[in-house]
Amino acid sequence: MSPKRGKPVVAIVGMGLIGGSLGLAIRKARIAREVVGICRRPSSIAPAIRMGACDRGTIRLKQGIDGADLIFLCTPPQEIMRLARVIARQAEPGVVVTDVGSTKSLIVRNIESGTPDSFLFVGGHPLAGSEQAGLKASRPGLFRGATWILTRSRRTSPKAIASLAKFLSKLRVSIAVMSPQEHDEILALTSHLPHAVAGTLAGSLKSSHLRFAAGGFKDVTRIASSDPNLWGEIFLSNRHEVADALSRFRLNLGQVERWIRRGEGRSLVRFLVRARALREKIHGIGQPSRHD
Amino acid sequence: MSPKRGKPVVAIVGMGLIGGSLGLAIRKARIAREVVGICRRPSSIAPAIRMGACDRGTIRLKQGIDGADLIFLCTPPQEIMRLARVIARQAEPGVVVTDVGSTKSLIVRNIESGTPDSFLFVGGHPLAGSEQAGLKASRPGLFRGATWILTRSRRTSPKAIASLAKFLSKLRVSIAVMSPQEHDEILALTSHLPHAVAGTLAGSLKSSHLRFAAGGFKDVTRIASSDPNLWGEIFLSNRHEVADALSRFRLNLGQVERWIRRGEGRSLVRFLVRARALREKIHGIGQPSRHD
Numbered sequence: 198m199s200p201k202r203g204k205p206v207v208a209i210v211g212m213g214l215i216g217g218s219l220g221l222a223i224r225k226a227r228i229a230r231e232v233v234g235i236c237r238r239p240s241s242i243a244p245a246i247r248m249g250a251c252d253r254g255t256i257r258l259k260q261g262i263d264g265a266d267l268i269f270l271c272t273p274p275q276e277i278m279r280l281a282r283v284i285a286r287q288a289e290p291g292v293v294v295t296d297v298g299s300t301k302s303l304i305v306r307n308i309e310s311g312t313p314d315s316f317l318f319v320g321g322h323p324l325a326g327s328e329q330a331g332l333k334a335s336r337p338g339l340f341r342g343a344t345w346i347l348t349r350s351r352r353t354s355p356k357a358i359a360s361l362a363k364f365l366s367k368l369r370v371s372i373a374v375m376s377p378q379e380h381d382e383i384l385a386l387t388s389h390l391p392h393a394v395a396g397t398l399a400g401s402l403k404s405s406h407l408r409f410a411a412g413g414f415k416d417v418t419r420i421a422s423s424d425p426n427l428w429g430e431i432f433l434s435n436r437h438e439v440a441d442a443l444s445r446f447r448l449n450l451g452q453v454e455r456w457i458r459r460g461e462g463r464s465l466v467r468f469l470v471r472a473r474a475l476r477e478k479i480h481g482i483g484q485p486s487r488h489d
Numbered sequence: 490m491s492p493k494r495g496k497p498v499v500a501i502v503g504m505g506l507i508g509g510s511l512g513l514a515i516r517k518a519r520i521a522r523e524v525v526g527i528c529r530r531p532s533s534i535a536p537a538i539r540m541g542a543c544d545r546g547t548i549r550l551k552q553g554i555d556g557a558d559l560i561f562l563c564t565p566p567q568e569i570m571r572l573a574r575v576i577a578r579q580a581e582p583g584v585v586v587t588d589v590g591s592t593k594s595l596i597v598r599n600i601e602s603g604t605p606d607s608f609l610f611v612g613g614h615p616l617a618g619s620e621q622a623g624l625k626a627s628r629p630g631l632f633r634g635a636t637w638i639l640t641r642s643r644r645t646s647p648k649a650i651a652s653l654a655k656f657l658s659k660l661r662v663s664i665a666v667m668s669p670q671e672h673d674e675i676l677a678l679t680s681h682l683p684h685a686v687a688g689t690l691a692g693s694l695k696s697s698h699l700r701f702a703a704g705g706f707k708d709v710t711r712i713a714s715s716d717p718n719l720w721g722e723i724f725l726s727n728r729h730e731v732a733d734a735l736s737r738f739r740l741n742l743g744q745v746e747r748w749i750r751r752g753e754g755r756s757l758v759r760f761l762v763r764a765r766a767l768r769e770k771i772h773g774i775g776q777p778s779r780h781d
Contacts, residue, residue, distance in 0.1 A: 324701060324703040325703060325704065326703070326704065326705070327704070343703065344700055344701060344703075346701075371700075373700070373701075383698055383701050384701065386693070386694070386695070386698060387694070387698050387701045387702045387703070387706050388701075388703065388705055388706065390690070391690060391705050391706050391709040391710075392705060393742070393745055393746075393749070394686060394690060394709065394742070395705075395709055396745070396760070396761050396764045396765075397738070397741050397742050397745050397764070398682070398683060398686060398738070399764040399765065399767055399768040400741070400760055400761075400763055400764035400767065401678070401737070401738060401741050402678070402679070402767050402768070403678070404767070404770070406675055406678060406679050407767075407770050407771050408636055408663075408665070409616060409636060409638075409665075409675050409676065409679045409680075410679045410771045411616040411617060411618070411635065411636075411679070411680065412617065412618065412619070413618070413680055413683050413684060413687075413711075413712045414679050414680065414683050414771070415768075415771060416708050416709070416711045416712065417683040417686065417687055417708075417709055417711075417712065418683075418764075418768050419705075419708045419709075420705045420708065420709065421761075421764050421765055421768050422765050422768055422769060423765075425758050425761035425762045425764075425765055426758055428761055429754050429757045429758035429761060430754075432749045432757060433749065433752055433754050433757070436749050436750060436752060437750070439749050440746050440749045440750035443742060443743075443745065443746040443749070444746060445693070446689065446690070446693060446742070447739050447742055447743060447746070449689050449692070449693050450685075450686070450689050450735060450738070450739055450742075451735075451739060453685055453688070453689050453735065454685075454732050454735040454736060454739070457685070457724045457725065457728050457731050457732045457735070458728060458729070458732035460725055460728060462721050462722075462725055465721045465724060465725070466717050466718055466721040468688070468692055469688050469692075469713075469717035469720055469721060470717045471692055472688045472689070472691040472692035472710075472713045472717075473688075473691070473713055473714050473715075473717055475691055475692065475694050475696070475699070476691040476694070476707075476710050476713050476714055477714060478696070478699050479699050479702045479706070479707060
């Protein structure tokens, strides 16, 4: 990423919720010379330009990345891995390629094994999203104040990380750099586990009980309204960590179940007090959630 | 509940989130001759009157219920049971007493065994709330559109249920009548289980991961910010149903874990599709949640 004239040309592959919001944020911050949106459907190009998510759009990958200094892959994991290999054969030297996939070990390993060492790939993951999908749900503030993880493997170019971090920090995100494996261990607990739990809760509901599901149930299961295909892919691309997190969670849940069954109120309340205290330390609690 | 002059005099014991919101709603709908708030602390009386949650307030139970046609017990379960016995010795004949406790079998059984058959108690539970507590969080619209469950036991007076249902329906709630046992089975699944799950998720978080807990985690665990003592009481007062619901939920979670560990994407996605479809049938999904 060494733009010839000041600001970089940015290409975004996949103009869904994340890609669209990224384009909006970059254009609003005026930190790119040009934002090119690469869409899957021709019909998405005009709306993407109209809402300000890109300066120009195309459905042709080669045309879209031509002249780009920085390329964001904003598609589900399988497609990220396929695209990176294609781009590695087409992109000019020095172009930095990053992604926004919710898992990192598999993606980074797969891309590094299928591309030359000179290909500058940096795994990325903005911790922001919504159960809503698609360009329509995009908004420029989606990432504001969020943590954006970048991964460092043995092959990752320190210069590529540094320039990408510098670029992203202008979007007012907080950058965290860690290994792909560390990312996957943490996200299994903070994101993939809650999604699996929310889905299982929603899936356990009987139709006849729908009327009696109030605000608490709706909130706990909100993320169960996320795209099932995307989340199926995410779970499987971090399967060991997610399965282990589920296994430990089931043990914790078993402990709570025993306290309740045996009427051990004191242990139960102590646990609930600690849970509440932990939750209230999460950054931004007390502020409206991003989907409101 | 046979008011001498048209509209009933209503007494609300416990001016927290539910009692305060109920007073606000009843006064806004102008369906009571007078709303009397019975507070635990003398310092709560002036704020309750100032915000419009009651016409007058007192900390003396006897004084507060004197002349009331309808009494709402809006305290945690243990206190509801104690209060009902006291009121049964003091209230005039014909007064209808109801509660808003989140569990019903224990409360109804306990009150019916400790009061004479002539005491007109109807178990009640409005399916509305917030993780915020206290009079300050009260608002007149808390119950609008919500389902309000009334329970019918062998002893419950049909006339008392009918007059209470008629009164509540003026608050634009939807009334459902069922047995205390049926209430507890349903609420174990739609409310108590999600609370236990949210608490366990929040309690499983490591401090070092707080920074990486994004919107999804915050939503799933929102109700883990509820009052631990109140929820400890609720879990234990419906302990068998809640423990059984947890046990079945752990089995379902184990199935999801196996699909993920074995990479059975098709079963996983089919399950997530069904979960999403079920969730989106819940009344009011797509509208902002009540705490916003």
